[in-house]
Amino acid sequence: MKGIHHISLKARGEENFEEVLDFYGRVLGCGVVRTWGTGAERGAMLNLGNVLLEVTANGAADLKKGHFAHIAFAVDDVDAAAERVRRAGCEIFIEPVDKRLGGEYPIRIAFCTGPAGEELEFFLER
Template structure:
C-alpha cells in the first residue's frame, strides 16, 4: 500500500543513495524510478493496501563497498541477515567476492556483493 511505497522509496533513495530520475502520479497510482549507477529500480504503488501481484523476494546489487552498504542499512534500523564476509563462488573462473544480506522495507531480501 501507500505506506510501504513511501518506506521503499525512502529506503532506496535515502539509505542506499539511489538518485530519483523520474516520478509520476495517475489517479491513485504512482511510481518512482531510482538510478543505482548501472541500472534503474522502479517502485510503484497501485493505490490500494494490497501489494498486488509480482512481489520481489530477492534482489542483488553490485557495489564497490559492501561494508558501507551494510552500515547504512543498519543505521536506518533494518535487519542484517548476513554480516559482510568473503567467499569464493565456484564457477569456470572462481569468483572471489565480499557479500552481505539484509531485509528491505517490503520484506524483500537484498544482497550486496563486490568482486575482488
C-alpha cells in the first residue's frame, strides 16, 4: 500500500458535473490533472494537494446530495492487493483488469467490498 490515490465523487448528472468542476477549480483552486469521456461518461481528476479527487458525471440527477463512490488506494501490484483482501474474506466485485480511461489514461484496477460494506479500489497508473 502506497497511500490514497483518489476519492471518487459522482456528480448529479452532466450539468452538476460542470458545477462541481467550477467549484473545486475556481473556488477551491484545485487544478484539473486530466479529463476523459463525453456526456454521462465524462470524468476528471482534480489535484487536492496530496490526493486526487475523481469527479464523474454518472451520478443520479434526482439525488439531493452528491455521492462519494469509493476510496482508491495507490498500489504497486493490483493483483496482489486483490488476493490479500480475497484471502481475508472480502468480495472482489471487479477482478484485476487493465483499462484506458478516455482511451488514453492506462491503469490497472480492482474493486472489493470492505468489512463495513464500503467500496475500495486498488489503483495502478501505468
